[in-house]
Amino acid sequence: MKSRTKERLVWTVISILVLVYALFPVASILATSFKEPSDLTSGKFLPTNWSSVNYQEILVGDAQELFLSSLWNSIGISLIATFIAVVLATLCAYAIARLDFPGKKLILTTALAVSIFPVISIVTPLFNLWRNIGLYDTWPGLIIPYLSLTLPISIWTLAAFFRQIPWELEQAAQVDGATTWQAFRKAIVPLAAPGVFTTAIIAFFIAWNDFVYGISLTSTEAARPVPAALAFFTGASQFEAPVGAISAAAIIVTIPIVLLVLLFQRQIVSGLTQGAVKG
């Protein structure tokens, strides 16, 4: 009885430590986002007066156009890049997990090589090429390079998921006269959907996080995503640092991340660990 109480206490302390570690920087920028401009230099963690003035500035005020257009760019570009990567990776991972064909190892090795590729190394040639062929500062101009980030991890994660699916179902369908393609569509897709969905979340995180492509391959509100826009935010006047507005914008783009994590914590953990080490 006594040792159980002690164990409880230890775990409570550990949990609090982990929570502080994980959430403190978020709490810090959250508190900053509610400070009034005059309060920003108070040297205190919490605002003296809680104010929504920063959120007003980026949502309905002066910085509205800048922030909302970049938010729209980020959502659109990340979702499309995620969608394309997941569709291609689903087909690819199915073939790797299920079919017998030469070159499987080559494909997996290529995915691994692409995932460790230094992004900045391909920015220079893309920057030059995109300017010549008119993809600079456009949505496709970011979606295409984003595939280099989202596709490899999607292939690895999905291949790991697909290896755990009971494939007898597919064989049963084939025995019943279905073609390989029909067996894939009717018997496997419903089983594979959770893995595909988890992969999509992980790929979305990665696309949503991009900064290097975002600042290098865009120049205006036409395609600039939020992380890049934050770096180029300027204050209401040139003497006023845009600390409050940036903090508010940072909190808004963190909300979807926190929601996805809260809803799908279990799936994300299993996806990340399975993609890394076969579970």
Place this chain on the structure above:
Amino acid sequence: MSTSVKTARPQTAQKPAPQFSDRVKAERRLGWLLAGPAFVVMLAVTAYPILQAVFDSLFNYRLTAPDEREFIGLGNYATILTDEVWWRDLGVTLLITVVTVVVELILGFALALVMHKALKSVRGLLRTAILVPYGIITVVSAFAWFYAFDINSGFINNWFDWVPGIDPDLNWFAQGGTSLFVIMASEIWKTTPFISLLLLAGLAQVPDELTEAAEVDGATWWERMSRVILPNMKAAIMVAVLFRALDAFRIFDNVFIMTNGAFGTEVLSLLAYRTSISRLEIGLGSAVSVLLFICVLLICFIAIKLFKVDLAGARGGK
């Protein structure tokens, strides 16, 4: 990858090609039909640009004067490698890589142990909390840490003025050492969850019977850790370290936001960005990019040859 064994059969048979049944041929065709597009896209978005970068790096080529483009062979590489900026940036990048990976390995292992042992009631909560830094945008993390330490908007100086060396007038971002400290803190905070999840997967692979047997035999916690658990998850640790090292070597976002390379905090990625995108020196910038790529290959090579890290084996299993 249990099925890969089958694909290892020799592909160029000396004798007349074996007669594959239509079923086998159809399966092979379908295999490439399904996997081919992803493969081609991956090559198109990386192999092509890096080859273009190799080509461009041989020219003196500025976008500000495109007509003066001329072939100079390895001239750009000579320019870079004889410039102390490259070596300084390489040093800073390596310093950040080594420090962050070491700290993250220790911190990540502690977090992995906590998640592994956690009571059911708090397990979900802990994992959710840990995934927040993983999912958060690096730029947001950089701003959060920057504002907390900044001399104007920060509160760290106030909170920690009892620590020797910290006082309200300390400007963290006015010199290299303190800037690097905050940059690395942000990087460590954001990426430790990833390494701890990889280690958690490794921990889960250590057979419980082994640790229990050791416990029955009277092994202390430290003995169980160093003799049973760590040796059994060596592969997972190696992979985690290599992946994080390669990732840390590409560090860009945190440095760009906090100092933009001022006070000797410039890293290689930032040098490449500054040369190509800011100064429009495509030839020189391409050469920096290619050198950076070679560095990454070198790290991989060393890890795989010297430390025998089996990436494909641990990622996906055999």
